[in-house]
Structure formats: structure tokens, C-alpha cells
Amino acid sequence: MVHDFWSPVKVSIEVAIISGIIVLIVGVCLGAMMAGKKFKGKSVVETLFLLPLVLPPSVVGFLLIVTFGKNSPIGKLYEWVFHQSLIFTFSAAVIAAAVVAFPLMYQSAKTGFEAIDSDIVGAAKVDGANRRVIFLFVLLPLAFKSIISGGILSFARALGEFGATLMFAGNIPGKTQTLPTAVYLAIDAGNMKLAWAWVGCIIVISFFMLMIININRKSEK
Template sequence: MTQAFWQPIQLSVEIALISCVIVLVLGLILGRVMSNVTFRGKAIVETIFLLPLVLPPTVIGFLLIVVFGKNSPVGQMIEWIFHQPIIFTWWAAVIASTVVAFPLMYQSAKTGFSSIDVDIENAARVDGASDLKLFLFVSVPLALKSIISGVVLSFARALGEFGATLMFAGNIPGKTQTTSTAIYIALDSGNMQLAWLWVACMIVISFIMLICVHLIKS
């Protein structure tokens, strides 16, 4: 196999890993907070968190372009700091993958934290555990199965992201061309053999991810 074949796969894995780290941190924090608090409008906030699960990828890509585009305050700030726009860059692909993968991590983390017996956490507080120690050494270990399941599913989702990435990050070989976009281009150009090879690689990786989730939950 040539470097040109492995490059989209390597890029997809790198983007998925970075996205997974980001959604893990955000998912743990927000999942913990939302599992413990009740406030007016909570359902609306949670709906916003989960919205990328049901929105078409093109809609997500469009919204990312609007938020991070040159005409937006966020886009102008990024261009002023880094002297280049974020659209059609490696980080644009990371952002797109993070957005679509976050709901899976958030939902898994929240489910895990919600299943913890409150008496166990209260006992840890009585023993003098601070909020941080309680979170790291009691809550996270007790919700670990759900958290790991969320990580695996988020990684798989980020790995296979296509629509939002194509719109927001483009399809630049060696820079933003992931396996999903490479398959699309190969199919569009009639190179079925190359497309099948990439498809086979993605099926194997996705199969392994799902097996891991099954083993974790069993």
C-alpha cells in the first residue's frame, strides 16, 4: 500500500483521537453537571446538546461555516490570532468531528453519573472528600463503563464523519482529506478498487469499535 492510500486513514484516526479527547473532557464535565442539577430550561439545553445527532450533516457544516466564517466575530478573532481562517484546515475537521461526536459522549457520561447511588457520594463527602476528589476517585470510577462506552462510540462517530467535514474542512489531500471523503472521491472518479479498500478498512475499524462496546457492557 502506498502512502497516498494510508494518508486519509491516518488523518481520520488523528482527527478522531483529538476530537475524542475534547468530547471526553466536555462530556464528563457537562454530563456530571446536568445529572445533578435541575433548572428551568434544562430540557432545552439538553436538546441543544443532542441536536447534532438528528441534524443533517450539511446543516451542521453550514452552521459551522456561519459561526467560524470570515464574516463572524469568532472567525475574525481566529484569523486575527492565527493569521489565517480556520475553514479548510485540519482543525476545521477536528471541530466538525467534535460537534457530531459530542452528543454520544455526553449522553453516555450523563447516564453513567445518573446511575450512581447518591449515598455512596454522600459517604465520601462525610469522609472529607472535596468535590474534585469525589469526581475523580468516586464518581468517574463508578460510571467508568458508561464513560468508556461513550468514548468508543464517539471515536467511531468522529472517524466516520463526512458531510460536515466536507463542507467545513474541504477535501484537501494530505491536509483535510479523511477516509470518508476519500471514498467519495474515489467512487466519483470510478476507482472502485481503491474505494473498496478504504471501505474495508473502515468496516474493520468500526467492527472492532462495536465489539469493544459490547464487551464493555457485557
């Protein structure tokens, strides 16, 4: 019974951490690249970045199956390298969580970078700093609080992902069964005590995540 309770908690946290790291790296890099940039088609590119935020989870799951399924080039390459299908694996759960969490990280990081005074960057260039030095020692420190907020929101979103994960990764206990899918099955089976325990776990984790964000925002004022 104890193992049955902690198994989806463990899987959810692992999925949220790994997908959160991926989203953090990709979101920060793309946010820095897009901040303040003007080019033809930028609005289209950014709309694509933010699309998973508004699409129904079932649609996201369907698109992931089409993109990474057995008949897709990526799916065939994965199966050739790892000798198994990507669908219904832990990796699939990570991908699903990362896709739905990415828009939050990207938007927060881009907002943080755009809030930096261009004069500061200009002064760094005058002092001879190259792009890498400016990014690591000027942009990242100044946008740090926005990046942290985006990272926490992304983690919380990945932790609560349900629809796309269920379609793409399935609901395999100990492997791809996350807290949201476990709650769904517990309710379906009439086990309200176990469902409440998992719901409480999600609420507590999400509460502390949001509290950290609020404290972070207040410190900016």
C-alpha cells in the same frame, strides 16, 4: 499509490483521536454537571447538546461555517491569531468531528453518572471529601465503563463523519481529506478498488470499536 491510500487513513485517525479527546473531556464534565440536576430550562439546554445527532450533516456544516467563518467574531479572532482562515484547515476537520460526536459522549457520560447511588456520594461527603475528590475518586471510577463506551462511540462517529467535514474543512489531500471523503471521490472517479480498500478499513476499525463496547457492556452484568 501506497501513500495515496494511507494519507486519508492517517488524517482520519488523527482527527478522530484529537476530537475524541476534546469530546471526552467536555462530555464528561458536562455530563457530571447535568446528572441529577434540576433547573428551569434544563430540557432546552440538553436538547441543544443533542441536536447535532439528528441534524443533517449539511446543516451542521452550514452552522459551523456561519459560526467560525471569516465574517464571524470567532473566525476573525482565529485569523488574527493564526494569520489564516479556520475554514478548510485540519482544525476545522477536528471541530466538525467533535461537534457531531459530542452528543454520544455526553449522553453516555450523563447516564453513567446518574446510575451512581446517591448514598455513596453522600457517604463521601460525610467523610469530608470535597467536590474535586468526589468527582475524581468516586464519580469517575463508578461511571468509568459508561465513559469508555461513550468515548469509543464518539471516536467511531468522528471517524465516519462526512457531510459537515466536507462543507467546513473541505477535501484537501494530506490535510483535511478523511476516509469518508476519500471514498466518495474514489467512487466518483470510478476507482472501485481503492474505494473498497478504504471502506474495508473503516469497517474493520468500526467493528473492533463496537466489539470493545459489547465486551464492556457484558462485563457490567
